[in-house]
Amino acid sequence: MEKIDKSRFAWVGSDPEKREGISRPSVTYWKDAMGRLMKNKVAMVCLVIIVLIILSCVIVPFVTPFESREQHLGEANKGMFTVCTDSRYEGQNAVHIFGTDNLGRDLFVRAFEGGRVSLMIAFSAVFVNLIIGMIYGGISGYFGGMVDNIMMRIVEVVNGIPYLIVVVLLMMVLPKGIFTMVVAYATVGWTGMTRLVRGQCLSLKNQEFVVAAEAMGAKAGRIIRKHLLPNTLSVIIINVTLAVPSAIFTEAFLSYIGMGVPVPQPSWGMLAQEGASVFQLYPWRLWIPAIAISLTMLSFNLLGDGLRDAFDPRLRR
Template sequence: MDISRDMFVKLDNKEEYKEEIVRVSMTYWADSWRRLKKNKVAMISIIILSVLILMCIFAPMLSPYKHEVTDTSNINAIPNMSHWFGTDGLGRDLWTRVWVGGRTSILIGFIGTFIVIFVGCIYGGVAGYFGGAIDNYMMRLIEILSSIPYLVMVILISLYLGKGMFSLILALTITGWTGEARMVRGQVLQIKEQEFVIAAKALGASHRRVILKHLLPNTVGVVIVAITFSIPGFIFSEAFLSFVGLGVQAPATSWGALASSARENLRFYPYQIFFPSLMITLTMLSFSLLGDGLRDALDPKERQ
């Protein structure tokens, strides 16, 4: 009886030892999220972006002032309890205008990024998958489009379609997808010779299915990082074009348009340009830091 008891104790100890050394199985995305949560800078960036987006959505609804309503009795008022960010040269409340302008700037960033990522993924995936002459001709087209300055494109489109949000997004995206197409093409060239792609072809999968179901999903990590860098790029481009008068036009507004209208009174009322500039800086910095965090979290070499 003592010998059998000792055998059971040894077996139990072995099972406990095995349970201790077995690592919990985690998927690639679960492990990436675990590593991202450890990056304090990236998590702070997510919080800042969430606060900015929520403020852009709800702050104008809760404000007693409309962004387009003027008040000649409160022209160029400094920040106070009634107008937290002060007023502009027409007496309009800057608190409301900053958040309404944030809606436009962030919306342009998201819409522009969606268009360039969608077009770039499809174009780059097709070019990388087929290769040869098709890839050669498609890449030559990208080189031609990339050589066209987007500022020239904005001016030409503004002349034909007028100034506004639609023409601005069209001008920024008509050639803006070329960088994403190059990136996706490079990833597809690395993936298409792997065993699971060859197996899909051997089983009779169509070119469309191989590209959409096997190649593009395996580039999603790189694409997500590209998204976080593309959104602030569009926001900065919109701010720059609005600052020089080629962007969003009144009565609509954006952070760039607010900064542009405040530059004339910069010496006397610096707060008018400070707040929209601060929002642009926080948004771009947060997206950039989040992109760095995602790049580290999605790197397969860092997986444990």
């Protein structure tokens, strides 16, 4: 083996300025994740779309001259951007932007008020599932053993009950409405969040910070609340973002088959059902709620994918 002459090398020493320097600024986990999310153009565009849809559903019904249940029988089935000729709006130049339905009701205000109802049901149901899933999954994952086995068997039984059957049974004993749909969705929809939180708690409960808290005498409730659940927030946020479009679709499907919100309360599913019956004559009446449902679900799904990439520490550069 050929030896290399030492004279070919020189000692350059150490640079005290660079030795103490920081190669890059120190950032927290959340700040780093938010920075990566903001660099994701698709996710940010979807976030803007979601915010605009939510604000429109809240504000538009209050600023339009029409009401969602106000009938103009002389202007039934009018096309888009039709000027209102009703005597009550004479001289106001009121326009039916999305046209009217078979009872002369303005579809523009009904579309946004229907979006308010659909989003309210989706957010309420997901929030209830979040609370139940976090508490149930945290307890099951932390205690483990026999407690975990019993609690997870209950989850498997609940998960085996079809959601549609629960809705049908509840509709027989409860009146149709937002509350019934939220209760029906929350009755069987919390199992996915429970399994997710349980898996995270099982992997975290043997970490040093949990052992240290136990050694200091912290009770189980405090450990779950202060140590385990906060460290699962990134996964929970992603799951919630992806659960909202599923809840929106479920509400739209139930309203489409006549098991959702009662008439005349509008929702995207009900508007789609009414539009489908007259699609060949007035196709825009189906396009409007269909585009609203599709755009909202697509935005939430793409935002969820962006959050998944942002919270993944393996993608940190």
